[in-house]
Amino acid sequence: MDHFFAPASLAVYGLSSKPGNTPRIIVDNCLRWGYRGRIFGVNPATDETDVGGIRVVRSAAELPVAPELAVVLIPARYVPAAVEDCGRAGITRLAVQSGGFNESSEGGMALAAQLRDAARRHGIRFVGPNGLTLADTASGLCLPFVPSFPVRHGTFSLITQSGGLGLFLWNLLESEQVGLAKFASIGNKLDLDECDVLEYLATDPSTRVIGLYLEQIGNGCRLVELAARIDKPVILYKANTTEAGSRAAMSHTASLAHDEAIIDTACARAGIIRIHHLHDFITTAKAFDLPPMRGKRIMVMSPAGGLGVAMADDCEQAGFAFADPGQAFYTELAGIANAGIIRLGNPLDMGDLYQIDKYPMMFSHVLASSEVDGAIYASQWPRMPAGGSDVFTAMFTTDISLELAGAMRSADKPLALVLYGDAPVIAALKARAPLPVFDGPEEAIRALRRQMDFHVHKAAGPLQSDTPPPWPRAEEARVWLNARAGLVGEEGLELLGLYDVPSPPALVARTAEEAEALAERIGCPVVLKVVSPAAIHKTEVGGVLVGIGSPEEARRGFTRIKDNLARHCPGAELAGVRVMAMAPAGLDFFIGGLRDPSFGPVVLFGSGGILVELFQDVERVLCPTSTAEIRAKLERLKAGRILAGMRGQPPIDPEPFIQAVGNVARLLVDCPRIAELDVNPVRILPTGALLALDARMRVLPPPSP
Template identity: 55%
Template sequence: MEKFFYPESIVILGLSAKENNLSRLILGNLIRWGYSGRIFGVNPRSEERHVDGIKMYRHVAELPEVPDLAVALLPARFIPEAVRSCGMFGISRMAIPSGGFNEAGEAGKQLAEELQGAAREYNIRFIGPNGLTIVNTANGLCLPFTPLYCPPKGGMSIITQSGGMGLFLWNLMADQNIGLAKFASIGNKLNLNEVDFLKYFARDPETKIICLYVESITDGRALLEAAAQCEKPVVIYKSNTTRAGGRAAMSHTAAISNDEEIIDAAFERAGIIRIHSFHDFISVTKAFSLPAMRGKRIMAMSPAGGFSVIMADLCDKAGFSFADPGQPFYDEIAKFGNAGIINVGNPLDMGDMYDPKSTADIFHLALHNDNVDGAIFINQWPRMPVGDDIFTRMFHTDLSQETMGAVRSSGKPLGVCLFGPSDTITRIKHNLSIPIFDSPEEMIRTLKIQQEFYQRKSDEPFSPSRPQAIYREDAAAWLQGHRGICGEETIDLLGLYGIAAPAAHLAKSVEDAVLSARAIGYPVVMKVVSPDAVHKSEAGGVMIGLRSDVEVAETYAKIGSNLAAYKPGAQFEGVRIIRMAPPGYDMFVGGRVDDAFGPVVFFGYGGIYVEIFNDTERALCPTNHDEITAKLGRLKSYSMLQGARGQKKGDMAAFTDLIVRVSWLLADFPQIRELDLNPVRVFGEGVMALDGRARITG
């Protein structure tokens, strides 16, 4: 990967002196940016001796040396042969910006397969096709085919599926005085993908923050693993979130599961920062250009009382706590007041402090206070008549050196939000080495993101924990005999993973039903067994509280007739007689296999209204007890499980353990494409899965 960003020599295929030659624009960027390596040009159809001073060759095999990198901006139909020519000459890395491959119909898909086959044959790694490929501000490497000036050097590295979106981000960076380290426009990512570049940027010393724009995630687990191992912040904007097309809902799980929520859960596990606004690439980078905020204790300051109130509201909503710097701090601050009419506190109203030197002293005192983890400050630089009055000095004194000194000396962040005419603020931003935030909301929200990132990095890394009493081999044998949609028999599989269920018998006649009920013991529950009644309640196939042989016999017939009315011609296989469980809290546990991230377990409020309330959380499989415990606390129904309105508290430890066991079942056997346990009844002591169904593939 190093030679992609630090090639000592480059060959540009298809280079020509023609005015509309896009490869020549790539050459122009390399020359303009000051790339110092050797450059060669190859064009079989050209008679030119040189292009802009670059010596031309008719064929790759004629080059005087094997270049580290080949750039091929040619019509798509010529790319596979160009790859083979480079491979035969010994070139092992290529940048392919050309479009017309798998994004362009069946013919393009065929070309994509040819391209991949040629690359495999000669062990060539390539970026693209259909992207702007690579930029490195450290050495002047610039391979996009649009004319570009070099942006300021900095710590942001970008990985993007859309080259145009990446260039748009450059413009935002320039206005905010944020510098670029490296850029990878991966396009169709037929060879190298976002994971490859993420791993490289993670160890690149010039990269301080990694920003990704992706429209699709193909290998989600690899992405999560790379991000979790990266010590740098990884920020992802995932688009293509409203893809049309429904999924037929076999179960409650399929109905309530949402790709976006799965992505949120996956990113949370890996410590990835997900953003939903493109401008947040800039905002979050600003926050991470400040020193790490190692705790939640914040000091808020402003000469405007209204902004102090706004900061108080925003900090409280974000989850910051207001630092208590101690009475000696406040006694010192009070000396800076002019009229002594404002009570000092946190947030600190500095409206009575006119001397700019006092502001600098307050910054120093706040950031060096042991009870303060970070600080924020809002002020303005208004357009004012020329003068030497106290307000001009108050608003127009440059405190940048003192501010930066306090930040560097303390090792703590000071977020600054400054209002004023746009040209003035832009000029100030370009003259500072610390960021200026555009609004209080941006500043506080992204500082909280920064603080939570460093908090997660200080925690123990996630590690799944397999419970005891799991019989994996027996479960594998059970699955060998079951395919397609499985109903209550799924409960037998769950028992092999230590998940309790009430005693049950399958009855295929009225006589069997009565005998089974007697053997189990009254009262009982009766449920229809039919592949045509996925949701049994809707088919009138669930009857509870049956206490006699007569009731069981009558109910057997009634369930059969209800099924026939629900779906004429439905297959009636009998009823399941189940010991009626004692009262408790009815919850839900399910799972499905996500195309990108693999098995996912869902859990939350259950019963017949599970899809209406949609009070659920999710976790990648396998999980552990700590992760599930934290997620359970986010449920709206959590307070109910804690014994609301005088009810007995549910056994949260047992419910947590059941969810973890389900996660291991799904992780061990990905052929279980969907799983639905509803209800899962949580008692004061213990938990039981009362019903279940699964969709199992071969």
Template identity: 35%
Template sequence: MRKLFYPESVAVIGVSDRPDNIAGNVVRNLINWKYPGAVYAVNPKGGRAFDMRIHESLRDIPGEVDVAVVLTPARALPGILEDAHEKGVEYLCVESAGFSELGAEGENLANEITLKAAGYGIKFVGPNGLGVINAEKRLCLPFSSLTRWEPGPVSVIAQSGGVGMSLLVGMQEHNVAANKFVSMGNKYSLDEVDFLKYFIEDESTKAVLIYLEGMSRGREFADVAAKTDKPILLYKANTTETGARRAMSHTAAMANDDDVLDAVIKRAGVIRVRSLDHLMQFIPMFLRPKFTGRGISIVSPAGGFTVIAADRAEESGFKFPELSAETEETLREKARAGVIKIGNPVDLGDALSTDTQVLAVDLTLSQEDIAGCMYVTARRQAGNYTGPFSSMLRNPVPELEELSDKRGKPVAAVFVGPAKMAAEFRESAKLPVYSSIDAATEAMAAWRDYCLRPKLRGPVGESVLPDEIMKMETAIAPGYVAGAIAFALLRAAGVPVVEFEEVSDEDGAVQAASRMGYPVAMKVASEKIVHKTESGGIALGIRNEAECQAAYARIKRIIDESGAPGGALLQKMAGAGVEVIVGARRDPHFGPVVMFGMGGVFVEIMKDAVFRPAPVDIEEAIEMTAGIKAAGILRGARGLPKSDLKALAESIAAVSRLAAGSRRLTELDINPLIVFPEGEGCAAVDARMILE
């Protein structure tokens, strides 16, 4: 891929001498950026533009072509690919639109060019994007006119060209310049996995910003991300039904399950943000010295700001170590009226001079237990002070940046007010400067969490199931599976299950209950009746033969009314415990995923669940049990008995191994799995699965 970003020659297809020709904007960018390589213009009509010959075909170009930019009607692409193959062009930037986002005809054309390019060994960016930029190479291939900038440390991957351009502008407002940029569009050939691999290996890229609307290779994306220490910030849009409809009309993107996405990328160490503003506001903080702890100082000449900032910082998990006696004494001497009690957060009261405020930041950063600082103030425009204030209040940002570098600790400056005020004081500094306390707190917390994150587990491993389980699975008919067959497969996979037996008549039910010993439970067992509770097909706490007969008669009536074959599943009643759900599914984008949450009939309403890519080990399964809102119930909150978390984790891990190792399992629910008090284990009480 290096040739795509560092080409020695570029051909632009679609150039003409018309003033409104958009392909000409690409040539104009290359000229204005002083691209050092060869530039060729191509159009079947020939002619001249930009004081250069317009070649009628790629084949007519005398020299080699490393990259070709295509801005022609979509129907011309098959022929252009043939020319590119003959010319030996390896990379194309297809900026033309008119493919699958426009319906069946465009989709057929998309399939044609994708297959043809793959057959020729040609890789391409797009279509329906803006191509690539490499500020180091002075390479600028979008058809939007752009002013050249000096290369910075951040590379950008954007699915939408418009959003990508907004990111570049927003970063520059924070004095962060892009090193490389790609607008992927419909991603028929190269996608975010390919570009992330390259940017991770690229020495000039220190951090990666990503905007996506769809992710078809989610598992591979996470595996690649898990191999780097470079910060990767992702904004994934298209998370609602309305967003998904818009995304299909714009870039033909497919929506992914948001909970699964969260789980998979978090495990890989990717920082997921929830807005474009966060992408632009976080990145200057992510280029500063690292946090080594949660302790920070807040310094401000206004008491109200310290209160607001302290609230937001504490809500975000920051701590406020006490100031040393020496620091308190020095700051007390600098306070003019001496009416403010010095502490952390540092309210400097009437100590208005920039000298005192900068000194306070320096003194607090000198403490080992303070890992960073937020400086908060409100200012007029720089030239609007008169009298003594004009000499007391200079711009503190350059000095704060020096202190941050000297102490090796992150500092954020907040000038509360309009964004243009923060921009005025930011000037050319690399220090993060914000116009709101919320923005600064969110950026600092995100950087802290990244710096203090646990050691990454690396790519998710594989799972090989024992031959016994593979043979059992092979023998099961495809489709919905429940009852004795499902329980037998779970038991073989290592999941404890209650004693069970499937029966097909009343006598069989009575005999099975007698062997198990009362009390027992009886459930309808029919592939057509999925929701047993709603159908009335569950009888619990059956205490004797008469109740057993009555329960079977009711279940047989339900089966007969459904018109489907079936019987009854008899189970030994489980003891008291906490009902949870353990499940798995094979996600089309992220592969096998295991799920854990609070169980019972309201599981879909409560939606208190966590996900992980499968398989997981016992340690990660324990983490999952702590990740739900109701985790305290399992851990003995309010006098409840502590649940057997070890047994629960073992069952979660067993389900994850089954999901990862199975060739046919697409969905699995164990609901409920009852977790007994500590030392007493757990047991699956109900289960259903779908096999391909």
């Protein structure tokens, strides 16, 4: 990957002296940025041998060396031939910027296949196509074909699927004085994708913070695995999100497990910082220019008392605790300030302290306290008449950012500086300040919270999934699935039973007389449930009758369910009526599962019953998981608090339910043909024992031989 970002030599395909030649912009950008490697031009359609001092040849085979990287910005129809030319010349790394491939048309898809095949034949790895590809402020490489001056060198690296939006973020970083390390616009991701670049940046010494702008996540499992073990912050903005309505919602699971929630679950496991506003790339990058906030105790300071109160509200909503350094601390602080503080407390109102030279000592004293984990200071830098000698001019126009940075670095704790004021003046201060300047307290508080959460997550270490021995009945489960495909109804309880998720005794009656006989055999009371491919949600078609107290009532119930189905779904097939032993009273929960195309199997669980979608009291885990992860997420649910005991009710042992969720997770891992699974309700009895009362699943066809 070093050859992509810091090649010793570069070939630019399509270079010519014609007016408006776009590859010429790439050469000029590299020269402006200070690229120190050799540069060549390759253009089979020209007789030129020199363009602006750059040697030009018709084939890469004519070059004196095999360049470590070639950038290809020519019409798509010529790209496969250019790849072949590179391969014959021994070039093994390409940046393909041309558009017109699999993002455009069937013809483009054919060209994409030719590009990929040619690269594979020659062992070539490439970025793109359809992207601005690569830039590196350290090596001076700048391949985007938009004229560019050098940008500020820094420690933030950006991976983006959109070249245009990547340039927007590039300029936004520059305007906020957040320096850039590396830039990768990966386009269509035909070869290298975000995970490949992320893995490289994980060990890149010039990168401290990694940003990701993605419209589609290809290999979510690898992304989670990489981010979990990387000790650098990874910030994700995921665009092009869709709701569950884009799926054919077979079950409660499908309507609850939309893409957004699964991405949030994946980010939480990996420690990825997910953002929803583009400017938060800047906010979050600034946070990691500060020392780590290792706890929740914060000190809020401002010469504007009302602003301090407002910041205190924001801090509490963000989950911070207000530091309480004790009376001795405040007495010492009053001595430093000569009693020039309106309110000795937290927030610290500094409205009467006009001696700006006292501020650095106060900040140092605050950060040195063992009871303070971090601080935020908000003030202003307004436009004021020049030449003023009054205390207010000194108070609001004296730059103490150097002293603030010194206090912060000495204590190794974060101090978030917020300044309001005249935009040009604030911009100039940001450019020279040795610490980040935030535009408002809300931004600073979000930044500190994200930074704190990241350090807490990394200190806990990556999730250790349970690694039990192979499930003893896994092969039996796969044999059971081999006989089925498509929508599978309540008979799915048999499969769940193979994974120790129990259900009440049940049998299917084909006639009213059979229903009467089975009710007597099982023992009343029983429940009757319709069995029909047309009745996905049984209660909606009058297909569930509970509390059937006698065999005769079961016979009449069969006829009633048959009539209800005919009325709600004319022409629907009645495969039978399931006669199930009536479960004891208890709490109704839900367990579901699906196979996400990016992140693999996902299990959902939470409050169940017919109102599961209304209450949305659900948590999600990626598979494989652990009992510790399931337990922690169960405790976050409202239903979890009910299990813990409320309003005098005795607590219910959650462990059987936790184990059942874990078993369903193992089932999904062991049986990849299960695309979707819905177990609802799962009745939890006062003893903690549970019974699965209904199930449905969607089973993929067996793979072709």
